[in-house]
Amino acid sequence: MTTPRNHLSQFSRRSFLQDAAAVLALAAAQPLAAQGDDFDLIVSGGTVIDPYNALNKVVDVGIKAGKITQVAGGLKPGAGTRVLDAQGLYVSPGWIDLHTHVFAAGDSAEAVHPDRDAGVYTGVTTIADPGGFRSDEFDAFRRDVIDKSVTRVLGFTNVAAHRQKPGEPMQGEWSVFDQELTINTIAKNKDVLMGVKVLSSNRHAGNLALTPTKLAVQAARETGTHVMAHIGMAPPLIQEVLNQLGPGDIVTHCFKGFPMGIFHSDGRPVPEAWKALEHGVRFDLGHGAGSFAWIAARNALKHNFPLHSLSTDIHRGSIKGPVWSYGRTMAKLLHLGFTVPEMVKVSTLGPAELIDRGRELGSLSAGTVADLTLFRVVDQKTTLTDSLRNSETGDRDVQPVHCIRAGKVISEMKIPAAT
Ligand SMILES: [Zn+2]
Helix, strand or coil: CCHHHHHHHHCCCHHHHHHHHHHHHHHHHHCCHHCCCCCCCEEEEEEEEEHHEEEEEEEEEEEEEECCCEEECCCCCCCCCCCEEEEEEEEEEEEECCCEECCCCCCCCCCCHHHHHHCCHHCCCEEECCCCCCHHHHHHHHHHHCCCCCCCCEEEEECCCCCCCCCCCCCCCHHEEEEEEHHHHHHHHCCEEEEEEEEEEEEHHHHHHCHHHHHHHHHHHHHHHHHEECCCCCHHHHCHHHHHHHCCCECCCCCCCCCCCCEECCCCCCHHHHHHHHHCEEEEEECCCCCHHHHHHHHHHHCCCCCCCCCCCCCCCCCCCCCHHHHHHHHHHHCCCCCCCHHHHCCHHHHHHHCCHHHHHHCCCCCCEEEEEEEEEEEEEEEEEECCEEEEEEEEEECCCCCCCCCCCCCCCCCCCCC
16 A cells, blocks of 8 residues: 555645545554554564574564564564564574475375474474375375465475385385376476485385486476485495485485495595585485484584585484484584574575575565574483484573464474473
């Protein structure tokens, strides 16, 4: 709506008076409290960490109609503005977990609840399910998970277009593939499909070894999307898998221990990992029940090998430990020596950039969706266990307090007990 003031410079006084009368009439027709409010919600007085905008200070975040409108100190609430007190809390773009298992169908008995276990009730505003569904199950995934969740749910379709026979490797038979269906499914659903998931390991590829990885690369290139490659026990060799990947592809489970991961037994990253990194391949944590080893994480830090994104690989087999939650996984990074802003970056902007949505989902820029996480870093002895069941005692935990999804505040956070 144009305001009388805008009109004053352009139109006659008569026109101004007519407009003013129209504004008054409109005001009378609307609830009084909403009039003149610049914000529906102000997140007030938190330490805002927004790596995209190089921000790390105490400011307010103003939100209107589900979008961020202003980030500045001293924002003034109107009569109808809700003020959410964030003093003593960190405020970041909403956490993003690109590796969760939330599609409960077929043999996906490992799925957890998208909102309660992986999403907004754990402080995470965007999740992706990589490969829990096949292309021939995508419609069910959209209907039953994406459309029914408060959390934004995205996916990487499994390179296998069809589900395997019970007891057989997921990608071990020619009959499970249908490149035409896979490519068409991604092409038609790029609003929510970020690419193709391939499990580049002996257990999943069987005698087809590197073939599923090659098929995933083809489908991703044809659709302009990303491969997310799970790495594991050879064959195929990790070197062969890394050599297949290109710019924008993602290796998940990057802190797996030898002999399954990207490090030699002496701790050095394999040369192909450096080459892949230079080539634009990105590295995602994917903790899970078997894919996060303290020793591998420390190898990466020692050799300055980067982590681009934090993800949990949360499913029924990891949610009761060693993963527990996204926040508890963040605490592991603090324990390894990450600073709070570094930890926030790999939990927000990092994963958002991996799916080409850096500014849109990974920042608090004006005009972007109001997805935020308000959290505290608690000084508390916390048992932190890796996937090899090696426990270390951390002195901090990361706990979400409120989650804001498209401007809506959710405050009933599920925090795993201190162990
Ligand atoms: Zn997984």
